[in-house]
Amino acid sequence: MASRAAVKTVIMVAAVALAAATGLAGAGARAADADAVRRGEYLFNAAGCLGCHTDEKGGGKPLAGGRALATPFGTFYPPNITPDPEHGIGRWSDADFIRAFREGRAPDGSYLYPAFPYPSYTRMTDRDLLDLKAYLFSREPVAAANRPHDLSMPFSWRFLLAGWQWLYFDTRGPRPDDPAKPPEWNRGRYVVDALGHCGECHTPRTTFGGMEADRYLAGNPKGPNGDKVPNITPQPRFGIGGWTPGDITLLLETGLTPEGDVVGNAMAEVVRNSTSKLTADDRAAVAAYLQSLPPIGPPP
Ligand code: HEC
Ligand code: HEC
Structure with a gap:
């Protein structure tokens, strides 16, 4: 039969252990x-x-x-x-x-x-x-x-x-990752399609504001504020097919185009608030993904 003192000790030990455990859990949750x-x-x-x-x-x-x-x-x-x-x-x-x-x-x-x-x-x-x-x-x-x-x-x-x-x-x-593609491509697709929502501006829209899926990123004549948004598929003449991956990452980091211009309008803000704050790896992933897309020319 346990003495009162023994029971007290057990309770105290248990209480201390519990306090320590919850304290740790609290710190873990905060971290x-x-x-x-x-x-x-x-x-x-x-x-x-x-x-x-x-x-x-x-x-x-x-x-x-x-x-x-x-x-x-x-x-x-x-x-x-x-x-x-x-x-x-x-x-x-x-x-x-x-x-x-x-x-x-x-x-x-x-x-x-x-x-x-x-x-x-x-x-x-x-x-x-x-x-x-x-x-x-x-x-x-x-x-x-x-x-x-x-x-x-x-x-x-x-x-x-x-x-x-x-x-x-x-x-x-x-979307599940495409196992046939390298991790960089899958990451680029996620940054472009999900996070960066690049298509919201760079893809043309139907009369009721739906995105034209078959002209994905092929440019939008009526973008935000009525501005023209360029084609960023790797089409050599109408898109950015002539750009190197470094040209693309430089633009995303600094806003500078290969011609030495600075992007303006809505893209200036995208660069300032968003793509300049990505890691270099994520910008490289964006470039790899964009360059893998089907090149699309102007509408017939
Ligand atoms: C292009 C402009 C635009 C961007 C970018 C945008 N939002 Fe919004 N957001 C809106 C508009 C417009 C509404 C109102 C939609 C409505 O009334 O149905 C909205 C609604 C919301 C709502 C619903 C709020 C409510 O009270 O119903 C949340 C939450 C939200 N946005 C969070 C975000 C977050 C987080 C991000 C970044 C991941 C983001 N938004 C990016 C324009 C934007
Ligand atoms: C809010 C609308 C908007 C979003 C979102 C947006 N862009 Fe842009 N983008 C523009 C506009 C407008 C221009 C043209 C800028 C100019 O007129 O100087 C542009 C220009 C560009 C250019 C230069 C193309 C050229 O031929 O000069 C590239 C590359 C580009 N965007 C990539 C992206 C990528 C990648 C994303 C997603 C991470 C993105 N954009 C998201 C509006 C947008």
Whole structure:
């Protein structure tokens, strides 16, 4: 029969062990969170979230609501994506977050406009999406109300997006790596198609704003702000077929073209916020992937 003293000792030892264990687990969880935030920051830059969701010109706080995006359907005002519980996405669960990117649906089930480039982001892995969320939730919450979009009818009817998704948003979720291709190519495909959403600007669109899949990256005569977006397939005359991999990585890092010009318009911002912040390996992967694509000339 155990004495009271022995029982006390056992309880004390157990309590100390438990405290040590939870303390360790706590530290482990924090370290994991810090890693997730760091990885999330890289993804945040690679995916170019800042520019649309910050009204830089209007002096808005980072991520507290975006600058006006003029489109043929009207003007979009990207919402507050800070962790503010009232005006931002502070109450969103992990599942809510993944669903927005994967399926283009808000937590209440309503459809999101593809002005938010989820048709590209849908390719991101769950893990990358959760790291991205960890980074966003580490940012300063800002209590700034969203500005409603200013769209013409019938584009202001959100439920019609069900039809849009049915027409243009049929492939969802990450693609498995192609085992016949080197890891660099698979990484390049992920950076270009999923994170960098290069096709959102460089691929021409149909009347209703779907991407023309068979003219992938072949240039868009009516890009953001009505600017012409060049063909970046390896077509020798109309695309960037004459560029070396080093020409491509230099442009992504510095904005300099092989002719010694500096890219302007929307691409200047892509370079500043996004591709200049990629690792050299990721820029090389982008170049390898772009050069492997089918060359596409102008439409017949
Ligand atoms: C080209 C501009 C653009 C880019 C780039 C962009 N967004 Fe958005 N985002 C929008 C627009 C516009 C909406 C509003 C869509 C709607 O109202 O249906 C939106 C909506 C969202 C929403 C839903 C918020 C809500 O309250 O419903 C989240 C979350 C979000 N974006 C996060 C991000 C993150 C994270 C990134 C980077 C990976 C990103 N966005 C990149 C334009 C953009
Ligand atoms: C927001 C729209 C947008 C996105 C996203 C975008 N681009 Fe661009 N890109 C442009 C525009 C516009 C130009 C033309 C710049 C100019 O007029 O100086 C351009 C130019 C380029 C050029 C130079 C081509 C030439 O012939 O001079 C390359 C290469 C390029 N982009 C690659 C990419 C890659 C790779 C990605 C994805 C990581 C990407 N772009 C994402 C809009 C975009």
